[in-house]
Amino acid sequence: MATSTPHPSQRPHLAAVVEDHLYAAAGWVLSRAGWRPRLETYAGYGTPDRVRVLARVLLSRPRPLSPEHDVLRAGRRGFRHFLTVPAPHRRVRLQVGGQTSVVTCDRAGYIDVELPTSAPLAAGWQPVVLTCLDEPVPCTADASLLVLDERTRFGVVSDIDDTTMVTAVPRPLLAAWNTFVRHPSARRAVPGMPELYRTVQEAHPDAGFFYLSTGAWNTATTLRAFLSRHAYPQGPLLLTDWGPTLTGWFRSGRTHKEASLEHLMSWFPHVRWVLFGDDGQHDVEIYDRVARRRPDRVRAVAIRQLTSGQQILAGNVPDAGSSAADLDVPRVSTVAGRDGSELALRLGTVPGVLTD
Template sequence: MSFAEWVASTEDRVVARVVRHLGQQGYIPRIAAYPSYGSTSWVRVRARVLLGDPLAPGPGSTARRGWRNLITAEYPGAEVEIRYPDGTLIDIVRTDRGGYVDAVVPLALDPGRRTLLLSVPGGDQDVEAPIHVLSPDARRAVVSDIDDTVLVTYMPRPWVAAWNFLVRSETSRQAVPGMADLYQALTADQDTGMFYLSNGAWNTAGALGRFFTRVGLPAGALLLTDFGPTGTALFRSGREHKANTLVQLADEFPDLRFVLIGDDGQHDPEIYRAFDEARPGRVEAVAIRQLSAVEQVVASGTPVPLPIAREGMAGLERGDAVVVSGENGTVLAERLRAAGVV
């Protein structure tokens, strides 16, 4: 057994003991449902089941801000009932070792914003799960990074990120100027898919949704990840998460072309270049926010983009997709408009 496997096994044993203890204390299964997506023949349902006090606010609510959203007890193996809004049962699925549901369910739904209901026996009932059902006529999807692309986070600097998430009020978080207007323009056609792809943890999903609403960013599916041991590694690779998710989206929606938006503080340009090579012709445009010198120092330790980011940009510019860069959403919108993308 490798060290990573031993850590994952130990974590599973600890979780099992915690679940038993909290159950004896009267805690019940609580559901956090995440905004997701689907087509007119299937939907992807994403959620997490956590054990919580039946009298406390649900996971991710405005009454559970900051550090409280990191103190959770996942409930592996929980049965989750998926129902239509009228209560008709669609399917029953089980959570994985982290308490997560990521289930593709064959289902015929009309295009548009839809809602399914999630329930867990002995716990939360009829929790709304928002689903964006993409039309068969859809031809474009926008995939956006979050940290330092739409939200100023200084994420790679641990103590600043910790202060932002654990202590500061949600309303103090700053949006990158012009991004909301750009995204609204890109998704003006209701058939356009909107996906927010980030290395951030699922614990932040509620706060992110409220931030998007407050600053005027369009609603979209969240594509986040989870930290901790996987059984083969001590920590999940954020870069692999982004790369694999892009390929998955391309394969799920073979008729879509993608507008990819990120920043040059870390690996976004290289990830987008690799995706463009892996799925030729599927990238319509790439827009990269250029961080300031101060932001670059925080993000990568140097006042200029890392070599991998510069190489990624050069590779993108050699391809067929429209490639633009700029310091904020207003500049990116102008350059995308000049290229005929907006």
């Protein structure tokens, strides 16, 4: 049996210490009020021999959970997803492919663990059963894993904000409104992008789709509902924690994206990726570095271009900041367009992207 433990740190950052004390106080009050741990699961991924399981243990008022409850949670306004209290350092049993492991969630309740499998898993979506131990009534939840085997040759990594959905994240005030106040059902898909992604999936039925964002795991339920509502291909979300870390006030979004891309390319060396992003934040620079470091792993880069007005509101001077034109890597095709329709036209000229 494998056991994971929180990452050690000799001198935690002051912000993390304060956050831990606040969560401990809130957890004590809620526990006295009858709240109990519940498992919030996220889609993981892996190979036939190794998997990455993602989940979180949170405190929740005692009530039966159901699919209808998940739908209601997905429809809550953004700020309510951040009103959560973790149940730290709980032991959780994982059952994957006939193998059982026990892991321990970290100080924020997160489970992010890599495990070997006792027998090779079949490609495709595989089930995981998680059980929170050490409770009078253990809670159980189901999760899923996307397994890619050596026959998979094509994959997609997509940014979310302003690539799949219109959120205007570079604009601080509007981004805060979209994230914390606006109702999830009001969010719009970038025109043509769902259709483009479905075309890619039809050309490569065994492709793996991954949605990479600097957004918080608190928004995972809402993001899954958005992607499903607009019929984007199903795939794991790769998000990040929100709030202080053991080393600073906040995590680096750029570091998170670069590390996630490196992780995928290390785990799946047989896959060549199409990277989708936009030029409103740092996707161009991140994809440029990845393509230069691993040109044999990147089939193409597709950048959604913001308008000049959007660039100005984002704090960028048009034509003076990073753009798709700056990404010029030998052996890696780069295209740009204002929406999914334009990107589809340009990707149509790249061999092996929209056709098998």
